[in-house]
Amino acid sequence: MSQIGINDGASQQPAGTTLGGVAARLGKVAVLMGGASAEREVSLMSGQGVLQALISQGVDAHAFDPAERDLAELKVEGFSHCFIALHGRFGEDGTVQGALELLGIPYTGSGVMASSIAIDKVMTKRIWRSEGLPTPEWRQVDSAAATSEAFAALGSPMIVKPDREGSTIGLTKVTQIEQCGAAYALAARHDAMVLCEQFVKGDEVTIPLLGSGAGAHALPVIRIVAPDGNYDYQNKYFTDTTQYLVPANLPAGEEAHIQQLALKAYQVLGCRGWARVDVMIDARTRAPFLLEINTSPGMTPHSLVPMAAKAAGVSYPALCLEVLRHATLDYAAAGGDAQQPSTEPA
Structure with missing residues (x-):
């Protein structure tokens, strides 16, 4: 389940899909970062990392902070794709996704409905429970x-x-x-x-996922060992005392089972592009429990998706380019008519 179809470097690209060719096809790209949520600080760190990575791959990428500029400027300034590096409300809750749908600008990650469901932990747990997936009471x-x-x-x-x-x-x-x-x-x-x-006492693990539909797959599982078992905001982003174990060194067969569980959790919500699923493994029974899903995962130096990708042999810049290559719109992703409603006055 940890296979990954990313070509890391121009020499490994099939004919016609060199890094330069991919960058040219993507056109002018806005990296949306910052925003107005409580996670603004982390989003700025994620966005700057993504921005520099895309530029290093030859992409015409530019920073864009929706808290400081009107999203309508994306259309005026000729942006053809958006990499969403926003976190929290107004960034991964379907709000900005809906605006980009109206503007007709393809974007990374899940669509409007999946984003709005996934950020709501209670709604997510209700859907998982209805699908027979384990989640704590x-x-x-x-x-x-x-x-x-x-x-x-x-x-x-x-x-x-x-x-x-x-x-x-x-x-x-x-x-x-x-x-x-x-x-x-x-x-x-x-x-x-x-x-x-x-609370489920046991191993805390996280599973990054890439792709959409039948093509979605899990990256290697990461086991998180935080000081005193306290994986809080400070230990997530600003200290070096938290351990991230990849390979996770789980019992035989357990990692594959958890990857399959995370993949189903991702698919039943209708997610696409990429995400990260957090899981607790009961110390006594070894039963996994789904906690939540992040549809716009962090991309900071401490973030987990780049860490799992690296373990699979994929560099940070190649990961960013792969996520961006799958930017789309809801109707296009569903195979329907991707034509967007006009934003011009009648």
Whole structure:
């Protein structure tokens, strides 16, 4: 399952698909970065990395921050493709995807519906559960009192987090009922919808995925070993004490099973292009549980998709180019009429 169809370097490209040819076909590319979400800082780091990587591959790439410029300028300035390096709301929730659909500019990653579902952890878990996929028990809450009730039902430890944020922003691991009020308040600061989730003790792993439909495939599994088991925002992006093990050194057959599970989780949501699925493996039973999916994964120096790609023999610039090569629009991806509605006044 960890095979990957990326040609890393011009010498390995089939005839007619040299790096220069691919870059020319892509035309003028906007790397969307920054944005207005709580993950702006990480997005800027991701975007700058992607921008420099694409330029190194001969792509006519330019930075574009939707928090500072109107998206309509993309059309005016002649951009033909967008690499979405935005994270969180207004970036990977279907909002910018919908705008790009109206502008008729192909973009990387999942489409409008899959993006809007995947950022909503509760909706994602409902779909996974309906498809028979394992995910930890949860409650959706709207008050501190409801959070305490969830703790009584789910037990200790319990994870409290915003429903529609990423990068572990606003997340608390609750071990005592007295912590529920503060945990809810922190999560609610970022989203009116708050998720309480049963904690699964064991190995934390993540599985990057590339491609669409039947052509989608998983990259190598990465096992995450954070200080004191606390894989928070700081340990994700700004420290060097978290260990990322690839190969993950899981028991025989377990990695392939987890890759298949992540692939199905990706496909049932209708995702395309690329994503990353986070999984916990129960220490006692070795049963895997799906936590969430990220449809616009980080591309910083600490990020996991580039790490898995490197383990598969694919450089960071080649990975960026591969993701961009599959930029599309919803109707085009579905094999329908890709003609977009006119944005000109009647």
